[in-house]
Amino acid sequence: MTFNFDTPPDRRGTDSQKWQKYAGRDILPMWVADMDFETAPAIVEAIQRRAAHGIFGYSRPVKSTVDAVLGALASRYRWQVDPSWLVWLPGLVCGLNVAIRAFTEPGDVVLSLSPIYPPFTIAPVGQGRVARNVPLALNTAAGRWEVDWSALEAAVTSRTKVLLLCHPHNPVARVWSREEIAWLANFCARHDLVLCSDEIHCDLLLEPGAVHEPVGVVAPGESARTATFMAPSKTFNVPGLGASFAIIPDAALRAKYVRATAGIVAEVNVFGYVACEAAYRDGEPWRMALVDYLRGNRDFLKDTISREIPGVKIEAPIEATYLAWLNVAALDLANPVKFFEAAGVGLSDGVPFCAAPGTHVRINFGCPRSTLAEALSRMSAAVGAR
Numbered sequence: 001m002t003f004n005f006d007t008p009p010d011r012r013g014t015d016s017q018k019w020q021k022y023a024g025r026d027i028l029p030m031w032v033a034d035m036d037f038e039t040a041p042a043i044v045e046a047i048q049r050r051a052a053h054g055i056f057g058y059s060r061p062v063k064s065t066v067d068a069v070l071g072a073l074a075s076r077y078r079w080q081v082d083p084s085w086l087v088w089l090p091g092l093v094c095g096l097n098v099a100i101r102a103f104t105e106p107g108d109v110v111l112s113l114s115p116i117y118p119p120f121t122i123a124p125v126g127q128g129r130v131a132r133n134v135p136l137a138l139n140t141a142a143g144r145w146e147v148d149w150s151a152l153e154a155a156v157t158s159r160t161k162v163l164l165l166c167h168p169h170n171p172v173a174r175v176w177s178r179e180e181i182a183w184l185a186n187f188c189a190r191h192d193l194v195l196c197s198d199e200i201h202c203d204l205l206l207e208p209g210a211v212h213e214p215v216g217v218v219a220p221g222e223s224a225r226t227a228t229f230m231a232p233s234k235t236f237n238v239p240g241l242g243a244s245f246a247i248i249p250d251a252a253l254r255a256k257y258v259r260a261t262a263g264i265v266a267e268v269n270v271f272g273y274v275a276c277e278a279a280y281r282d283g284e285p286w287r288m289a290l291v292d293y294l295r296g297n298r299d300f301l302k303d304t305i306s307r308e309i310p311g312v313k314i315e316a317p318i319e320a321t322y323l324a325w326l327n328v329a330a331l332d333l334a335n336p337v338k339f340f341e342a343a344g345v346g347l348s349d350g351v352p353f354c355a356a357p358g359t360h361v362r363i364n365f366g367c368p369r370s371t372l373a374e375a376l377s378r379m380s381a382a383v384g385a386r
């Protein structure tokens with residue numbers, strides 16, 4: 001079966017957060033992590049069938065939904081997950097906030113590796129905890145972002161309680177290796193930290209043959225201190241349906257986590273469960289085609305930037321996701337986002353990701369190639385006309 005990723009859907013005037021931001025202005029939105037693709041036909045059909053039922057009461061996952069999730073974890077990652085380990089969540093950021101409440105006290109320190117997806121720092125700070133970001137190191141010889149192991153060790157204090165890991169990493173698009181994950185699990189064990197691993201981008205690996213190594217598979221011996229977070233939302237472009245889950249093998253850790261959800265975490269809605277089941281059970285052909293398409297977009301982005309947009313640099317390979325972290329420091333702009341908005345392209349500012357002002361922006365290339373080409377041509381013209 002072939003799928004059409006080339007035709008731009010018209011999302012103007014819809015409920016799309018991504019497109020509403022620039023309503024009435026000729027600015028292509030390339031910011032929030034939401035793709036301009038219709039989701040898999042299998043998901044659309046499953047939702048239509050569920051809608052026809054006409055009753056939308058409070059829901060719980062049925063066995064076939066749980067089986068679809070567990071089946072995907074087993075076949076893709078060789079991870080045998082017991083159904084009791086799953087905690088369903090209406091969103092992954094919500095799940096990270098719950099983890100902070102459950103596993104730390106006010107004043108405790110939460111570590112993450114920066115630059116980093118903003119909720120990793122907003123969640124601890126918003127709840128009276130301390131966010132400590134340890135900068136990743138750009139290894140130019142190896143051509144990749146790496147953990148600065150000695151800086152990470154040096155950052156730990158007696159108040160440090162959690163490491164929030166983004167795996168694969170948003171925004172630098174690193175796919176952490178088995179060795180790196182094993183080391184991080186060992187680091188958490190040595191310092192008695194809970195390892196919370198956000199693996200929302202794990203099904204969007206762009207290198208042929210690349211393998212996602214879940215923390216739960218690499219370090220089963222540390223399962224008493226690990227919580228893994230996954231969702232079909234990024235991969236299948238269904239973030240508006242809000243279905244995510246935590247995998248917490250240890251009963252005591254899970255009980256702590258579930259207690260922290262009480263009264264404040266909403267149910268997953270009926271369509272979220274339906275989409276989740278269809279995604280993991282029937283969505284694989286669509287996902288494979290999507291990853292191929294995104295790989296093409298990634299290569300196009302890389303070539304176009306290096307050929308046509310001097311002063312903008314992709315510092316390391318984009319191994320996963322549909323998000324690229326661009327170094328724009330050489331352009332010497334006070335506000336790169338405003339500059340590119342004036343040129344008709346809406347990017348994410350690097351500052352909330354912990355980048356220094358004026359140095360980085362993030363571009364979302366999860367869109368038809370023609371949209372990406374138009375955005376890059378606008379950026380190139382703006383840079384050329386400076």
Ligand SMILES: Cc1ncc(COP(=O)(O)O)c(C=O)c1O
Pocket residue numbers: 033090091092093094117166170198200201231233239244
């Ligand atoms: C690493 C990461 N975690 C979580 C989310 C958002 O998850 P949700 O929309 O389920 O809160 C994103 C979205 O971009 C993300 O990149």
